Amino acid sequence: MNFPSPQSILSLTQTQPLLSSLDDVKAFVRESIDDQPKPFFAAFNVSDNDVETVYDFLQARQYRNVRISCSDIHNVTLRYMPTEAHEVAVQHLTHAIISSVCHSNRLPSTFDFFDSIKVTGATTIFLDKPQKLFKEPDQSFMSRIEGRRQYPLVVIEVGVPENMPQLKADASHWLLHTTVNMVIAMAIGPEAPTPDQNGRRTPLLQLCHYEKRAVDPSKMQPGRATTELVTTLDVKWTDDEAISDHSIPGCHFFVEGTSEYQAFATGDHPLVIKREVVLALCNDIRESWRDDWDRLGSGHD
Numbered sequence: 001m002n003f004p005s006p007q008s009i010l011s012l013t014q015t016q017p018l019l020s021s022l023d024d025v026k027a028f029v030r031e032s033i034d035d036q037p038k039p040f041f042a043a044f045n046v047s048d049n050d051v052e053t054v055y056d057f058l059q060a061r062q063y064r065n066v067r068i069s070c071s072d073i074h075n076v077t078l079r080y081m082p083t084e085a086h087e088v089a090v091q092h093l094t095h096a097i098i099s100s101v102c103h104s105n106r107l108p109s110t111f112d113f114f115d116s117i118k119v120t121g122a123t124t125i126f127l128d129k130p131q132k133l134f135k136e137p138d139q140s141f142m143s144r145i146e147g148r149r150q151y152p153l154v155v156i157e158v159g160v161p162e163n164m165p166q167l168k169a170d171a172s173h174w175l176l177h178t179t180v181n182m183v184i185a186m187a188i189g190p191e192a193p194t195p196d197q198n199g200r201r202t203p204l205l206q207l208c209h210y211e212k213r214a215v216d217p218s219k220m221q222p223g224r225a226t227t228e229l230v231t232t233l234d235v236k237w238t239d240d241e242a243i244s245d246h247s248i249p250g251c252h253f254f255v256e257g258t259s260e261y262q263a264f265a266t267g268d269h270p271l272v273i274k275r276e277v278v279l280a281l282c283n284d285i286r287e288s289w290r291d292d293w294d295r296l297g298s299g300h301d
Contacts, residue, residue, distance in 0.1 A: 020044040025054055025076065029063060032080065038296065039081050041163040043074040048131040051075055055124075055134050067122060067136045071169045072176075075133060079159060079166075083296070085188050085203070085288040089158045090138045092281045093186065094119060097141075100271040101253060106263040116260065117153075117253060118142040125151065127178065135174065143255050151178040154252050161187040161206060171210040172229045181252035183210040188289060192238055196286070202238075203289045205282060209233035209248070237282050246273040 025044050032040050046054060054076055058066050067079040102113050120140045127133040140152035155174060159167050164187050171183035187206040196202040209232045220226065237243055250264030250271040263269070 018045065020046055022046065022050045022053055025050075025078075026057055029058070029066060029078065033063065033066070033082075039083065039086075039160055040078070041080075041159065041166050042078045043071065043166070044076045044078070045074050046076055048075070051134070052132045055132075067138070068124075069135045069137075069170050069173075070127075070133045071166075071173050073169070075131070077166065077170065079163070081159065083188075083288070083292040085285050085292050086138075086158050088288040089186055089188060089281075089285050090156060092284055093156060093184070094139050096273045096277050096281055097248065097253075097271065099277070100248070100273050101250070104250065104271060106250065106269050107260060111260070116144055118144055120152070125178075129177075135170075137174075141253055145255055145258075152180055153254070154182045154184065155180055156184045156186070158186045158188065160189050161204070163187075164206070164208070168208070168210065168229075168231075175210060175212040175229050176225055176227055181211065182249065184208070184248075185210065188285060201290060201293060202286050205237040205285065207233065207235050207237060207246075211249070211252070237278065240279060240282070243275060243278050243282065245275050246278050247271065248273070 025046060028042060032038070032042075044054075055068055058064065058068055058078075065080060065082060069077045069079065071077055098113055098119070101107070101117075102111075118141070120142055122136050122138055123140055125135045125137075125140075127135065137152065137155035138158050139156035141154040142150060142152050157167050157170060164185070167185045167187070171185060174180040174183050185208045187204075189203045192202050192204050210229055211232050212227045213230050215226055215228050232249075235246075247270035250269060251261050253271075254261040254264070256265075264271075
């Protein structure tokens with residue numbers, strides 16, 4: 001069966017993508033995973049009635065690691081990262097954030113992280129839209145305040161550098177169409193041009209923070225969005241000598257108006273992940289990336 005390759009369907013400038021059939025999407029997933037699993041990012045536009053069918057298809061055990069999402073252009077985007085480095089990046093970054101919140105001097109000693117915030121992993125989020133749409137981040141931080149629409153406050157997405165434009169498009173959709181405050185995106189790879197100090201292959205690591213802000217009233221146009229995506233951080237975690245403490249806006253992990261939110265927002269105090277923690281995070285990702293290289297070959301990056 002002929003169906004679009006990932007490269008042929010990733011155009012973010014395409015205004016009205018051609019519809020793909022349900023069989024196209026299923027065939028692409030089967031061929032990509034059942035043959036020799038490698039990371040992929042693919043975007044499709046299917047009929048509204050087929051979106052939920054695609055989601056149901058991905059609930060089969062062999063496809064559950066395929067993340068389904070959507071963007072402003074495509075109503076189905078699929079991302080697959082069958083690598084240990086991906087899982088290590090998500091889990092270690094999550095742990096570093098939890099630790100920095102728990103040890104923040106901006107919060108009272110009685111603060112309990114898990115009484116305030118739910119860490120829900122790749123939980124499927126159903127969007128409040130007339131048509132059925134789904135988003136599955138790699139990690140979600142959600143409020144425990146009852147009665148609040150359960151969109152995440154902060155999400156983490158991990159991919160490969162070739163797909164950073166698509167991760168940014170996904171971040172834009174999160175930020176401009178939901179109440180998500182911030183998207184943290186990490187790219188793992190490709191291989192650095194020079195080995196590490198021990199002569200071993202090592203990947204390039206990139207981390208971006210995407211946030212939203214109100215559009216300047218003087219530049220606002222009728223019928224256009226009142227908020228926009230801004231890249232507030234774009235760093236490379238490759239040269240250890242250049243790595244320093246990592247700061248994240250702490251207020252984004254709490255609901256606006258709460259005492260916890262105010263503790264960080266007043267005076268613009270960040271959460272701080274210490275340099276030694278960042279170095280340990282990077283080293284663990286690199287070790288896992290090398291294990292993936294041995295298992296999957298150079299194509300995994």
